[in-house]
Amino acid sequence: MGIDSLKGEKGHKNWIKFIGTAGARFVVARQLRSSGGLWLSFQGVNLYMDPGPGALVRVLTANPPLDPTTLDGILLSHKHLDHSGDINAMIEAMTEGGYRRRGVLFAPEEALEEDPVILRYIRSYLGKIEILRKHETYSLGDLHFSTAGRHRHPVETYGFNFHLPRATVSCITDAKFHSDLISQYPGEVLLLNVVLLAELPDRQIDHLTLEDVKIILKETRAQKVILTHFGTRMLEANPSKLAQRLSEESGKEVIAATDGMVLEMEEILAKDI
Template sequence: MDAFATITQKRMTGGFRIDDIDGKNLHIDPGPGALIRSYQFGRDPRKLSGVFVSHSHTDHYTDAEVLIEAMTKGMTRRKGIVVGSLSVIEGFKQWGPCISDYHKSKPEVTTLGANKIKKFGDMKVKGTKTIHGDPTAVGFQFQLKDITISYTADTEYFEKLHKYHRSADILVASVIRPRDERIPGHMCSDDFSKLIAEVSPKLAIMTHLGMKMIINNPEREAERIQEETGVKVLAARDGMHINLDQVMGQQQRLDDY
């Protein structure tokens, strides 16, 4: 976790949403500001179908409970799904739990680990392995008939990481440092470039950028990785919107995103 990027809010830390996927709206890793940023960018949290939390670090879970309240209409309806790591849902040693029993009482709650699969309608969600400070941290792969979206969550690169994200059309990764500046539990740009080459997605997105990445021009890093891999690579921006139909279509241009 890059605490300085979070506490300074050099970049927003509300996580990201996947909307209208199998008729569902999902919010992933709702850190500080997720509620207010949802409204700022025209996304109504009351229309959520699911909240996903990868691990029990504050920049990934702090707004989860208030989003659950929005999703369940102020805790008055049984609605939606909540999926998280063991630490988030049940607690593990000094990590978590991050969601109270009260907030778990209305939605359907699932604890997900690596290679575990949960089905929600026509969508399958697979937990992906991480190596991170929270030993139960998990990434998510959302599998549907027409599209597969993978999110590494916070993890350092390891030899078999690509196997958990194979078949991803869109690969979203936490990339905290530029070039080869590695720190434990996180990927740098060079690690992400290697992962992209192994997975071969249609689109790759760097998010959860640390302070060093932010001040070292993440867009330029994305361009460098794109040149190395031949895959379209984006550095996430606050309020960025990506049209999934364009990504999956045959006629999209690289400047459409």
Template structure:
């Protein structure tokens, strides 16, 4: 066991362009902490400001790494300034950036000059294992999305946590993401058969969790139809209908893995 418990801090829960550009929810991504290792997943627009205004404050200078699931703006908008902050403006070379190949170079989102501030870059590929300090994680298969996109299985001392990032539904999702805790990006409330949108809907989430049966599902990365449907009410509906624990993330919500899982055990979940 590590000296300090693992937690996820939902710096922002916005998903897709309209919720992001209107800032109906913050678009900061997720701060992941386990022991002395801190990793930032998908620093979207406003990540730096949200970290510094968080209570308690999140200091980007204490990050050891940044992880991009893909290069779309709502996931990568603050990646360069967060690299600057992690490396103290380049005065302290350090930190690791994990990102798909197409996040770099022509058409990419990572500035060439900030790469020089990093200790190293690790290119994400399908079904590979990665490590940062005391934290290990793996990618799943490539997602069905307009750009190169991956989700992740994290091995924490308390539990395995899966992050199901942006994708169209595909049958292998439930086999790929095996965590007792699942954090799922759910942009759409209802599927739209007439529109080609590579994002999950609530019906897709239902199919995944009924097959996988995680101990906890956290919904996040909400699009406009989810915001209008009230994510907390949608989560309650899914919980009633599946008999599985489902919650909707809130901006600024901290999920302490050990405490939450012990609480669920006490209630027979």
């Protein structure tokens, strides 16, 4: 189904379009998957999450194309390049080249201060900048979302719970697994950034692995779990096959996101929850 048919006036539809599903550096560098992040359209609010390298081009060339000037805000989980590479370009696009001061940027302090990824001259184009902190709730129009605790990740990183009227959509962005992660993301729908197929023997990387996903599936109350942000090994192992196996094992619906995939919340809520 096309995006146009998903857009309502009031009585809007809630959907997520996966502009990109790339995770680790090699996948981004080779563009084995797009590194565009997510376009969220919740409660009539358009919010772009984690515009990685190529996000703007992918948005404009999407089928049907999306219009960045319709964005109400940009949400950055953390400043790593695969999440922030196109953030300045996306802010410029949202603000019509900086000529129309508008839109809200939500970002961790670290993305704005030490070694910032958001250029200082571009910040003046924005209507507002809101600093993300742990366990806070934020609003953009009719959309309300909250952060969980700070993730175990090399830079200041947050995941999100998007509170829709009939359900919560939880999004565990880049994180090393720890047991109290799961209770902080109570959504009926759960997005997981699964970069790693397995722990690397030679070095510790602060990302979820497929084994972590198995633990999460046992404990989460979500009935629909979407895997994204794949590293090279995950892609080689065929994410859709992995997701199918996880569905069979867990009895929950597990989906591997693909570039351009649209997830419609109403269908999920009507059918599955």
